[in-house]
Amino acid sequence: MALKLAVPLESAESEKRVSLDPLSVQRLRDLYKVNVVIQSGCGNGAGFYDDDYEDVPVAKTFAECVDQAIVVVKVKPPTVQEAELLPVGSVLLSQITPYLHLDEIEVLRKRQITTFAMDLMPRITRAQPMDVLSSQATVAGYKAALLAAELSPRLFPMLTTAAGTIKPSHVIVIGAGVAGLQAIATARRLGARVEAYDIRNAAREQIESLGATMIDTGVVAETSGGRARALNKEEKQKQHDVLADRMSRAHAVICAAAIPGRRAPRIITEDMIEGMLPDTVIVDMAAETGGNCELTRPGESYLHGDTLIVGAINLPSSGAVHASEMYARNLYNMLKLMLDERGQMHLDWGDEILSTCLLTHNGDVYHQPTAELMDIACAPPISEQRQRSEEQPDQAAGWLEDDEPISSTADDNDQQMDQSPSGDDSSAVSHEVKAAQSDVTAPADVAVSNDKGEDNPDDEDDRDDLMKIDGIGPALQNRLYDFHIRTYAKLASLDAVDIETLERHLDDNKELDISEWVRQAQELENRH
Numbered sequence: 001m002a003l004k005l006a007v008p009l010e011s012a013e014s015e016k017r018v019s020l021d022p023l024s025v026q027r028l029r030d031l032y033k034v035n036v037v038i039q040s041g042c043g044n045g046a047g048f049y050d051d052d053y054e055d056v057p058v059a060k061t062f063a064e065c066v067d068q069a070i071v072v073v074k075v076k077p078p079t080v081q082e083a084e085l086l087p088v089g090s091v092l093l094s095q096i097t098p099y100l101h102l103d104e105i106e107v108l109r110k111r112q113i114t115t116f117a118m119d120l121m122p123r124i125t126r127a128q129p130m131d132v133l134s135s136q137a138t139v140a141g142y143k144a145a146l147l148a149a150e151l152s153p154r155l156f157p158m159l160t161t162a163a164g165t166i167k168p169s170h171v172i173v174i175g176a177g178v179a180g181l182q183a184i185a186t187a188r189r190l191g192a193r194v195e196a197y198d199i200r201n202a203a204r205e206q207i208e209s210l211g212a213t214m215i216d217t218g219v220v221a222e223t224s225g226g227r228a229r230a231l232n233k234e235e236k237q238k239q240h241d242v243l244a245d246r247m248s249r250a251h252a253v254i255c256a257a258a259i260p261g262r263r264a265p266r267i268i269t270e271d272m273i274e275g276m277l278p279d280t281v282i283v284d285m286a287a288e289t290g291g292n293c294e295l296t297r298p299g300e301s302y303l304h305g306d307t308l309i310v311g312a313i314n315l316p317s318s319g320a321v322h323a324s325e326m327y328a329r330n331l332y333n334m335l336k337l338m339l340d341e342r343g344q345m346h347l348d349w350g351d352e353i354l355s356t357c358l359l360t361h362n363g364d365v366y367h368q369p370t371a372e373l374m375d376i377a378c379a380p381p382i383s384e385q386r387q388r389s390e391e392q393p394d395q396a397a398g399w400l401e402d403d404e405p406i407s408s409t410a411d412d413n414d415q416q417m418d419q420s421p422s423g424d425d426s427s428a429v430s431h432e433v434k435a436a437q438s439d440v441t442a443p444a445d446v447a448v449s450n451d452k453g454e455d456n457p458d459d460e461d462d463r464d465d466l467m468k469i470d471g472i473g474p475a476l477q478n479r480l481y482d483f484h485i486r487t488y489a490k491l492a493s494l495d496a497v498d499i500e501t502l503e504r505h506l507d508d509n510k511e512l513d514i515s516e517w518v519r520q521a522q523e524l525e526n527r528h
Contacts, residue, residue, distance in 0.1 A: 072086060149192075199231070
């Protein structure tokens with residue numbers, strides 16, 4: 001059966017992007033035979049209309065779109081209400097910004113959604129085609145520079161006219177990541193004189209290659225991975241003093257400094273703003289994560305004295321066409337890593353990209369900072385949780401192929417398997433990699449297996465005659481046995497989430513009343 005992938009409409013009022021454009025959808029259908037369903041109007045804001053998705057089914061509502069979906073792709077994280085509609089055990093790919101969406105993550109966790117946060121992508125060469133932060137930051141930086149030029153009462157380029165020579169505007173860009181570098185390049189193309197500041201050593205060469213001047217504060221703070229880290233008190237004061245002097249002569253300031261997974265660093269203070277030239281414009285691209293300017297109001301533009309402070313939010317959405325195309329390519333490349341040649345889920349938990357982006361799975365949280373904020377234990381990497389004997393028959397694909405049994409889940413941490421292979425060769429198929437496939441949707445309480453390579457404790461002597469329950473015949477009894485539901489006690493213990501998951505994977509049997517089975521099993525168990 002073809003894997004169903006849902007492309008719902010983004011519910012955020014200011015969001016015009018769509019997660020997959022028509023070209024990416026067509027590629028998924030042609031190469032992987034994926035059954036894609038879109039929600040009506042999902043691409044309208046980006047200029048992609050329903051008819052552009054040729055021969056793709058169109059759902060009217062979010063619930064209809066995601067119904068029975070194995071994979072759901074979004075730009076922004078689902079709302080709490082939307083998360084509650086996602087099929088139990090399904091896979092979600094989206095930008096999340098985890099610390100800002102803890103309520104949503106709690107719902108995803110409870111519904112055992114396997115969530116891949118695209119904004120947690122590791123900084124490795126192989127992950128660049130999937131790096132949504134970089135692709136969307138490119139659009140944001142470009143738009144921020146244009147916004148600063150539009151709102152400034154000064155012209156950016158130097159002009160020589162009969163009325164005299166107009167000096168170029170002086171623009172300062174704070175932060176030289178992808179967004180900052182694009183802002184620098186755009187401001188330079190507009191003719192401004194640009195200075196830029198970043199606390200990473202590697203940024204100097206990039207800044208100067210774009211024709212800007214690096215502001216040297218004497219402060220360098222970066223992690224081994226090449227990303228900026230938070231500054232200590234002394235470093236902040238040193239940075240403050242140098243930047244305050246430079247900004248007192250600037251006409252426009254573009255803020256693009258960010259620390260992944262944390263609120264944006266506060267760099268521009270009120271006293272620095274007080275010392276700026278009249279009619280200076282500050283465009284704060286970090287407004288959504290707290291702002292680089294301490295006076296920024298997200299989504300608002302207002303005057304503080306003579307300085308205009310712009311709390312720009314969701315700038316990539318203002319370039320929705322190209323932003324959507326780039327985001328869709330990022331998702332397409334991520335999905336290629338997750339799908340096998342048959343178009344079925346194939347998750348290699350030893351792959352650094354998948355393991356780093358994994359946020360929730362089987363009711364656990366796998367991102368340490370998020371787990372700490374939620375005051376719960378962070379699950380160890382799946383590839384370290386499992387040890388599986390080479391002699392044990394592979395029963396991995398149970399929830400993906402209806403005729404195969406289920407393997408164990410992340411809750412069986414005391415019954416471990418061998419680590420899945422890592423590296424760039426995602427085509428390698430091993431016993432352990434196949435076992436990871438079942439983890440996409442298998443509920444913790446339903447799927448229980450013996451992962452130590454020993455004889456299965458649930459042998460014939462431990463099986464109850466489930467056909468004593470009305471509605472269960474020989475075929476269904478064998479299916480339940482394959483799902484490791486072999487006793488009345490096991491069936492009686494299923495909760496609402498388990499029942500919903502089981503219904504999804506027995507959907508070839510139309511007349512099911514699993515809740516009634518559970519009730520009867522409880523009665524039989526009580527008699528014993």
